[in-house]
Amino acid sequence: MTSNQQQADYWSSDPGRKWITFENELDIVFEAVNTALIARANPQPGENVLDIGCGTGATARAFASHLEPTGSITALDISEPLINQARSRADESPVTSHYHLVDAQNEQIPDAPFDLATSRFGVMFFSDPVVAFTNIRNHLKPGGRLVIAAWSNISGNPWFEEPRNGAVNRLGPMDISDPHAPGPLGFQDIERVTGILRDAGFQSVVGEEAEVILSHPGPLERVAALASNIGPAARVLKKYQGGPQDIEAIKNYVQDKFSPFETPEAVLIPARLNFFFGDNSL
Template structure:
């Protein structure tokens, strides 16, 4: 059994498949994160790109779109249902995309080396992050780069904080765990992540905590249903075997709290994210 077996089970079962159920809403809310990744990565035509933990493929398509018909993006994930949904949407972009069931911590990607590795919220789940990033570095050509997005701490991040508070009030506290342990908030500590990248052999490592506005046309109910069903609140609901009534009450709490983010342009939710970038200056596989 692989070290990431619990994540494989999670992302292939009902909780992970919420990323399909709420796909439309998620794609809208997190589109701004793709923009941020593209701005930081500056992909250029002809580059070979990997998207780690691609889910239903929104980031893969955003990069592929940016590269045009000559582009090539390999998207990897440990969840077959999410990959299959992403594959089904590959004709939406002209660039060539390739979706593979691959564990980023342990598996090789056959074929030529890559120029750029990107990930939107897909690299915080490794049981052994140093081993994972050593493996990821082995896919990169010399000079290849990684550009990653993760969540900053929950405090001040209403996207997670509000549903978490609603779930705690209704059901009880989450399990106490190491803040760096694998999960949606596993990359909240920038020093921890930069030390992982350094131990994995990357150079020119940088980390930036940046404010991003998440956007959604509304109504608030659609956004609240999504927020209450993923991330830390979903994990509390799972811990206490929450009923549909509990989920309804938590969602009502989120609706109420999220009303303050309604604007003439729809919902505008401030989010603190951590962006990391690094280079592979030493070739590993030649």
């Protein structure tokens, strides 16, 4: 069994905790991803739904409103601070909701079987994705479905590209590594991921690239600060032990690059995502 301890440590330390610090703004920026995910997953009243790698729980809460009155949601995460934060907001869910500290790859998932397993950006970090998706599939009902959202290629994704460039310019390069290694961009290759899902036993597997528009009410400086504190900039900052002055320099770089996305109403950043679908055959 390959361990995900490195991910548990990462998401329980400073970079993960920043998702709590910036929770409200991240929920706004990534709301468009929830909308796109829900449109594709088509959750139904009464269904039992699993949210994998739920972070602070925004996607679980968004799905919950579609499951009323008798459905239920189970959300899991490998990071204790993040699952505790999600659990602290459980009373906002209109249906029964459960939050568990679980490694989705290697552990039993409580409250199974599920009609639907979903995830917004929580499934690209597994050390052994075939084992992980086999485990997830084994917790679905016969005929249950998987619908997940991940980032596509970094080029065409300014939300990733500009903070990464700003951080690398300021601090230095990341190690050249496998582009498919566990990480936020690990599911950029649709063919590879559909192969993983098939190897994990899913049927009718499909991958689809689609554009969504990330929207933040602004001002631009806030958006730049947000993008400079999480994602790839956070990884570079962690590697070089960057401090507040480095974050400020990265933020200024990103603010400049994001200025074409500023409109009178909001900052609108185009993003390219990969959605993946699979069925647990009857």
